[in-house]
Amino acid sequence: MSSPLLELKNLHVHYGAIHAIQGLNLVVNEGEIVTILGSNGAGKTTTLHSISGLIPTSSGEILFDGKRIDKTPAFKIVSHGIAQSPEGRMVFPDLTVFENLEMGAYLRNNKEEVDKDLHYMFSLFPRLLERKKQLAGTLSGGEQQMLAIARAYMSKPKLLLLDEPSLGIAPILVKAIFDAIVEINKTKNMTILLVEQNAFAALKIADRGYVIATGEMFMEGKADDLITNEEIQKAYLGH
């Protein structure tokens, strides 16, 4: 078996005195969709931010492609092949949709390849094409989410980190967005680490899942097993 694409080993993260991540172990293999579930404040965003280098880790290791990246600054992480679509979308509000996507491809020089990916994103999210010249800040919540995902994709990462893409979005659009995630994963063979509160939607498309609670691993397993697990159903699926 080949080594995993991403590996967190006994990761600890503090915010001052708050011990937000307490010894997390996690593996993402190439080509997989892996989901991290957990309730508010469990530490999901913190985990993604530490992978992206946006917050410093206290101890433990983060390995990407076999190399340690836990001391690498955020702006270099992208060039290693990791891109994040941040929670709450965080598009550049005063730039147009098109300019936002260009920013996603900021580090890429091959114009032809970038154009190809732009067209791919526009075909995946036709709404963005219609609104190409609209300021991103004036898009609806769902459209901003699509843009955030597309913008992250535009750096053509090996690993795409998605932080709660279903947050505050109507069910019908959630389905469209999750379909797009699967499509990216299948046709582009892009590995995806998906943080979600919408456990059901996430487990339906994921290969494997991790459930974290107050910074610790609570449960992990195949998505199919988790979806039928009683504890999960009680806690997250509302059964």
Add this chain to the structure above:
Amino acid sequence: MEYFSHLLLNSGIFIILSVSLNLINGICGQFSLGHAGFWAVGAYTGAAYGVYLAPDFLPDFVNLFISCGIGFLTAALAGVLIGVPCLRLRGDYLAIATLGFGEIIRIIIMNMDTVGGPRGFTNIPLWSNLFWVYAWVAITILVIANILRGTHGRAIISIREDEIAADSMGIYTFKYKTMAFVLGAGFAGLAGSLFAHANQFLHPNGFTFMWSVIILLMIILGGLGSITGSIVGAVILTFLPEMLRFMGETISEWRMVIYAVLLILLMLMKPTGIFGKHEFNVLSFLAKFTGKKKEII
């Protein structure tokens, strides 16, 4: 006539100051409150060159050019010293540090006898004229507008928009924040040198915190982030007090109150400033007349 050309000269200097502050505050989104400090650094070092070092055999415009270069470099260096430690961090450290910097510079000058200390710096050669001031105005605007159009500009703007998102696009935000800040400081220093060689006299109290605020008002009035707005804001706030002066002594005394009222009115009617973040673009303006639209993508 002379009075008018003096005003025009001052407004050119304030255009450089406001456009350069706009690069830091409006375009890059970093809150600097010390522009008068960088202005003072450039004014005093440029003037010191003029008084102590400038060789007589050089023509005035060459000496002015060297003086401007010195003003730019020393202010930019001050910008590096203040910016590098503050810009590594996110948040309001820069506002506090630049505020302190402006005052510290003033106190240092007060206590420097070679540049006149509290008596003021006199006998500065008259080298500035309308032509050279506006040549530098044009250069400042061209340099900054040109940076903005390229990929560097996008990076700088994206920091204002959302620094964390910019970080996660692979943008070395610290580098670009420093670039905008140091360049902005440098141009303020250049404006200082032009100012010194126009006025021929400098006094530390001419560079108080109040002036940092006035330059800030210029860019807020014009619209944070818009270069066109900064230019218009600078012109309005240089000419307005003079027009008020014509209206009589009492009105002139109420200058700052009138400023405040005007600003409050503007913010109520158009909170983003006169131009918002837009630019007046000759090409798109012409396109409106010819009916032709420039396709961007």
